[in-house]
Amino acid sequence: MRIATFNILHGRSLRDGRVDLDRYAEAVRGLDADVLALQEVDRDQQRSHGADLTEIAAEAMGATDHRFAATLRGHPGLWTAVSDHSQPASATYGIALLSRYPVREWSVLTLSMRNRLTPVRWTGKRWWSLARDEPRAALVAEIDAPGGPTTVVGTHLTVIPGWVQRQLVDLHGRVSSRPRPLVLMGDLNLVGAEPARLTGMRPLVTTPTFPVEHPRRQIDHVLVEGNLHAIGPGRAVDTGISDHRALVVDVEHT
Structure with a gap:
C-alpha cells in the first residue's frame, strides 16, 4: 500500500503562479497513492x-x-469559520482524505483553536507579526486495507508556536482508541523529530519537504503506531505544484 500526504497550495505552482487543473490532476496521478491526505x-x-x-x-x-x-x-x-463541517454550498477551503480501498467509517474532528492575536515569524521573514489562527480539523477514516483494517488520520495543524504542539498532542489522544495500525499524516507545521517525540509514534519518512525547490525542513509527516512498516525509503516529491513537496512511502502490514 502506498500512502502520501501533500499540501497542494490550492493547486498553484510557484513556477508560474498559475492553477492549472490538468497539471494538478497529473501531479496527483503521478504520486500513485492508495491513500492520500491533502491540505489547503x-x-x-x-x-x-x-x-x-x-x-x-x-x-x-x-x-x-x-x-x-x-x-x-x-x-x-x-473567510469565515466552518464549525460543523456540514459541507456548505458556498465556496470553501479545507482538507481532504482519499482512498482506493473501501472506508468503513468516516469522522471529522474539530481541533482546538487559539482565539487571540499571537506573534508569528513567517518562513523567510526576519520579523515577527501578529496573526490570528484559523479553524483546523482532522479527517479520520477506518480503511479496509489489503493487510487488514487501518485507521488513517489526515490533518493540517496551526502555525501558532506553542499551540501547534498542543493541537498534535490533543489529536493523538482523541484517536488513541481507534483500531491499529494507526497512521497520522499531514502538514503538521512541526520540524523534524518533534511530532514523533510528542506522540510516541514512529516516523515512516525522514526527509525535508519545505520549501519545494530546495527543501531544508520537514514539516510534512507520516507517523504510525502498530504493525505497519515501510518497505522502502520514503521520498519527498516535487510535483511541479505547491510550495511543499509531497511525502510518499510504501508500507505493508506485518
Whole structure:
C-alpha cells in the first residue's frame, strides 16, 4: 500500500503562479497513492477556477472513497469559520482524505483553536507579526486495507508556536482508541523529530519537504503506531505544484 500526504497550495505552482487543473490532476496521478491526505484544498473558489479539487484528485488517483472537510467558507481575505463541517454550498477551503480501498467509517474532528492575536515569524521573514489562527480539523477514516483494517488520520495543524504542539498532542489522544495500525499524516507545521517525540509514534519518512525547490525542513509527516512498516525509503516529491513537496512511502502490514 502506498500512502502520501501533500499540501497542494490550492493547486498553484510557484513556477508560474498559475492553477492549472490538468497539471494538478497529473501531479496527483503521478504520486500513485492508495491513500492520500491533502491540505489547503479549494472547492468552488475563483482562484482555482471554481473546481472541486477533491473530486479532481479522486478521479486522477482512482479513489473509491474520499471526503472533504471544509474549515473556512467564503473567499481569501473574507473567510469565515466552518464549525460543523456540514459541507456548505458556498465556496470553501479545507482538507481532504482519499482512498482506493473501501472506508468503513468516516469522522471529522474539530481541533482546538487559539482565539487571540499571537506573534508569528513567517518562513523567510526576519520579523515577527501578529496573526490570528484559523479553524483546523482532522479527517479520520477506518480503511479496509489489503493487510487488514487501518485507521488513517489526515490533518493540517496551526502555525501558532506553542499551540501547534498542543493541537498534535490533543489529536493523538482523541484517536488513541481507534483500531491499529494507526497512521497520522499531514502538514503538521512541526520540524523534524518533534511530532514523533510528542506522540510516541514512529516516523515512516525522514526527509525535508519545505520549501519545494530546495527543501531544508520537514514539516510534512507520516507517523504510525502498530504493525505497519515501510518497505522502502520514503521520498519527498516535487510535483511541479505547491510550495511543499509531497511525502510518499510504501508500507505493508506485518
